Amino acid sequence: MARTELLQVEGLSLVVARTELEVVKNVSFSVAPGEIVGIVGESGSGKTLAARSIMALEPPATRRAGGSIRFEGKDLAQLPPRELRRLRGSRIGMVFQEPMTSLNPSMLIGRQLDEGLALHRDLDAKERRALILDMLRRVGIKDPEGALEAYPHQFSGGMRQRIMLASVMLLQPALLVADEPTTALDAVVQRDVLELMVELTRARGTAVLMISHDLSMVARYTDRIIVMCKGEIVEQGTTQDLLRQPRHPYTQKLLAAMPRRLPKRDLSTSVQPIVEVRDLVVEYRGRQGFFRKESGKRALHGVSLAIKPREVVALVGGSGSGKTTLGRAIAGLLDPAGGEIRFGGRSVRRGSEDWGNYRLNCQMVFQDPYSSLDPRMTIADLVREALRLVPEMGHREKVERVSEILHDVGLGDAFAGRYPHELSGGQRQRVAIARALVRRPAFVIADEPVSALDVTVRAQVLDLFADLQQRHGFSCLFISHDLGVVEQIADRVIVMQDGRIVEEGDRDTIFDQPQDPYTIKLLSAIPALEAAANGGVRLRWRFDDMPQGDVATA
Known part of the structure; x- marks a missing residue:
């Protein structure tokens, strides 16, 4: 039986208008009704440009140099602007990567959800409100009535992404384009949002074009995968076949870059901790106004931990668990309301004799x-700034130290005179690592250092970080919601929930034999890709043989 196509892209080429540089080259693919297709590739591969061109949302600096895009049999390039606007939202919907930039911060959620319905559906206000409330319930908003009178900033990232999904699915589009829909979300919320998206689209027969660099999620939820590299499609096929036996070297490179568990390191267990935290409490004050006072919030409830020399301790947990707050408090960027921080066996606090040495x-x-690198400073100046409070080092010694660390992180002197905007995301992260290590500290806190990087750059940065840690011997508190990364780099894992530590232990024990229900839920949320023959991988859910009731109680 012949396959019916909802979307057909044939020979699509996009060029930068000023330079005529071809950024999308002869791209052809199709999507059938109800099908979920994933587009994967590194940053700059052209996957987002190709997807946005379907809705004619490519940047003004680019223009279409060739090819056609047919949706429901119509050539979108031939449609007048008014008819194209009718298709956007009503027949083709899009969920963007960052909902906070997609939702208007100055408009109530109810008004934003009503906007599309009022434009594309012949319904009165009462009918539209009923549909909106029903959809908010379906996407898991506990208080739909209250949500209508709230602003985007009053919701968490996961809730904003649910609202964004609700706004798109209200119009029942035939095609949903999802551009990195879960990049900034933690493991549990990622799975919730994607399961919700699949449930809503399958119930209404909506096709999905999912753009992502998260290969494990694409492997779990798609029927077919398209692999792009430097603006071209290098391979495409059914998800199962492509993962089992990738043919193109670039696809094999992507799959090989997935994080994998390394052999356990032999660290001494009898040495004194380099950093120790005892009963740390952090509270955020409530806001005061003329007519009311909002109560404060306790973010950390008496947290205690110890990190030994050369040890890498991973701190994991969902959004709002307190892991970043704990890291910032240990770094001295937040003042704790109670508890003690000890460095090298001595108590340190702001204003004490040992505080400067600790910082x-x-x-x-x-x-x-x-956002952490000053755009007005060169790379050399940014790295050298960390040596400003080392009076025993002269100017020449500082220049030599900066040159040495830039070579250590794989940049070299050629990057010294550049500015942050002239570097890629991976190169900027190398600069951030160089700036942290140029002082040769005993302890480093890495807060989600690879969350914004694509899979191959992430692998390079992780290998670099592990190599530097081995050579310089610093201890590390590694904060992350990417469990694959944690499994590769950590010696020990600490799991946090609601400002408390719920479980801790060595990496293998936590990943293979977790005890706390929340840890099980966290590890169960993300599928694992395990190496298989022929350079391929196989998909596996952790603890998928465990009764779901045990997890649901977390």
Whole structure:
């Protein structure tokens, strides 16, 4: 029986108008009604540009140089602007990567959800409100009535993504384009959002084009996969066949870059901890106004942990679990309301005699290097700034140290005179690591250092980080929601929930024999890709043989 296509892209080419540089080259693919197709590739592969061109949302600096896009038999390039606007939202919907930039921060959620219905559906206000409330319930918003009167900033990232999905699915589109829909979400929320998306689309026969660099999620939820590299499709096929036996070297490279558990390191268990936290409490004050006062929130409830020399301790948990707050408090960026931080066996607190030495020996690598690097400073100046409070080093010694660390992180002197905007995301993260290590600290806190990187760059940065840690011998608190990364890099794992530590132990014990229900739920949320023959991988859910009731109670 002949296959009926909902979307047909044939020979699509996009060029940068000013330079005529071809950024999408002769791309052809199709999507059938009800089918879920994934597009994967590194940053800059052209996957988002190709997907956005379906709705004519490519950047103004680009233009279509060739090819056709047919949707429901119509050539979209030939449609007048008014008819194309009718298709957007009503027949083709899009979920963007960051819902906070897609939702209007100055508009109530109810008004934003009503906007599309009022434009595309012949319904009165009462009927539209009923549909909106029903959809909010379906996407898991506990108080739909209250949500209509709230603003986007009053919701978590996962809730905003659910609202964004609700706004798109309200119009019952035939095709949903999902551009990195779960990149910034933690493991449990990722699975919830994707399961919800699949449930809503399958119930209504909606086709999905999912753009992502998360290969495990694409492997779990798609029927077919398209692999793009440098603007071209290098391979496509059914998900099962492509994962089992990838043919193109680039596909094999992507799959080989997936995090894998390394052999357990032999670390001494009898040495004194380099950093110790005892009963740490952090509270955020409530806001005061003329007519009311909002109560504060306790973010950490008496947390205690110890990190030994050369040890990498991973801190994992869902959004709002307190892991970043704990990292910032240990780094001295937040003032705790109670508890004690000890460094080298001595208590340190702001204003104490040992505080300055501790702060120089405790450095932090932030999640987003672009926002943590001053755009007005060169790379050399940014790295050298960390040596400003080392009076015993002269100017020449500082220049030599900066050159040495830039070579250590794989950049070299050629990057010294550049500015942050002239570097890729992976290169900026290398600069952030160089700035943290140039002082040769004893302790480093890495807060989601690879969450924004694609799979191959992430693998390079992780290998670099492990190599530097082995050579320089610093201890590390590695904060992450990517359990694959944690499984590769950590010696020990600490699991947090609601500002408390619920479980801790060595990596193999936590991943293979977790005890706490929340840890089981966290590990069960993300599928694992295990190496198979012929350079392929196989998909496996952790603890999939465990009764679901045991997990659901977490």
